[in-house]
Amino acid sequence: MIINEDFEPTRGRDKRLPPGQYETRDFPVLSLGPTPEVTTEGWKLEITGLVQNQLSFSWEEFLKLPIEKVKKDIHCVTKWSKFDTEWEGVSLDELMKRAGVGESATHVIAYSHDGYSTNLPIEDVRDGKAWVAVRYEGEDISAEHGGPARLLVPHLYFWKSAKWLKRIEFIDRDVPGFWEVRGYHNYGDPWQEQRYTFD
Amino acid sequence: METPGKNNATPSTDLRRLWQAATLVRFGFAAGNVKSLVFKVPEWVKHLPGQHYDIRLTSATGYQAERSYSAASAPESEGVIELGVEFLEKGEVSPYLWNLKEGGKIEIRGPIGGHFIWTSEMPGPLVLIGGGSGMVPLMSMLRHYHLTDTSRRPIVFLISARSLDRVLYKEELEELMGKHPNLSVVITLTDEAPSDWVGYKRRVDSEMLQEVLAKVSGGMPMTYICGPTGFVEAVSRNLVAEGAAPHLIRTERFG
Helix, strand or coil: CCCCCCCCCCCCCCCCCCCCCEECCCCCCCCCCCCCCCCCCCCEEEEEECECCCEEEEHHHHHCCCCEEEEEEEECCCCEEEEEEEEEEEEHHHHHHHHCECCCCCEEEEEECCCCEEEEEHHHHCCCCCEEEEEECCEECCHHHCCCCEEECCCCCHHHCCCCEEEEEEECCCCCCCHHHCCECCCCCHHHCCCECCC | CCCCCHHHCCCCCCHHHCCEEEEEEEEEEEECCEEEEEEECCCCCCCCCCCEEEEEEECCCCCEEEEEEEECCCCCCCCEEEEEEECCCCCCCHHHHHHCCCCCEEEEEEEECCCCCCCCCCCCCEEEEEEHHHHHHHHHHHHHHHHHCCCCCCEEEEEEECCHHHCCCHHHHHHHHHHCCCEEEEEEECCCCCCCCCCECCCCCHHHHHHHHCCCCCCCCEEEEEEEHHHHHHHHHHHHHCCCCHHHEEEEEEC
């Protein structure tokens, strides 16, 4: 390791920061292309795959589900972390209960309106670890940040929290998503610094 | 449709995962506020134009700071990695990099990234749109084009800068324009322009995009946009509104 003797840190080292991260107060935007236009009119969220009941919610129907408020730290693979972000959304536990997820399901894939997808083990969306968020800091989620609805899986790097969510599929094997086949880690635990395929 | 690149496979002993001691061998100014830093690493891996590197600084107390910087060099510049580092007043890492002298060392790993990439194997015209230091990865693409491509495909590089002294690689761009009649470099200055400036003097808008894209014929172009979030959002929205296919537009946003 190189020691940069004359390097004087100006930022603190908060215990909530995973390795290699720094705190930001802004909310940077990262996406692969133009922001798609997704409106609540005609919006649909589908729950498909290895479930007893395939579900499809309109925006109005979705907002009638129990909405939880959560406050979480989020960590982007591009190195910024943001503490105490406040979200409102429907827990994946609730959606899984309603859909009746089969025992053979081991993974989920989240699909977005812009063609993006990301994969997660089923354990990582279960037991209060994941939500479909519809509000951020008390407001509708803006288009750049994935509104009207995005996945929220705060314990993994934030590319796993798919923006412009349109479908969640339950499957019985692991299928890497958009970034996972383009050099980024398949699981993405910030505390293990699992940024890239080779980490 | 992605181009994973022959030298970018993932062997089990992947050199890209290693933090390597990078030595500064050359530096200069890419623009008034952006320094161009050229590093040498012991185990150089060829990158793809548009990819980035992670750099790491470690203080005497063991504190570490990591940041990502795009490569400005072409993959054909063997053995070296050129970064473009914008000086950020309240930055923790950029002031250190600005003060680095020849022979100074930092740690670096990569290359990284698999979407914001262009290689001359990809067909069709090319549109590059950069705001401020967002020009850096686009320059890697253009340099790669210059060194490898004989297709004479139309290329447009639209640059938005606050003032003329903030246009990165200005002299090199003029030189490349002279060598490639199919290349148009168009500059718009948003804050301040010389009195004899005949180019655009406003933010990129629909009308400007239409005029600039009119220079590109021969099929649908691949478009790469890089810059601050507001810039990338506005430009990509305008392009889509003008009928561009979203899947042919790739973006990279700074902050």
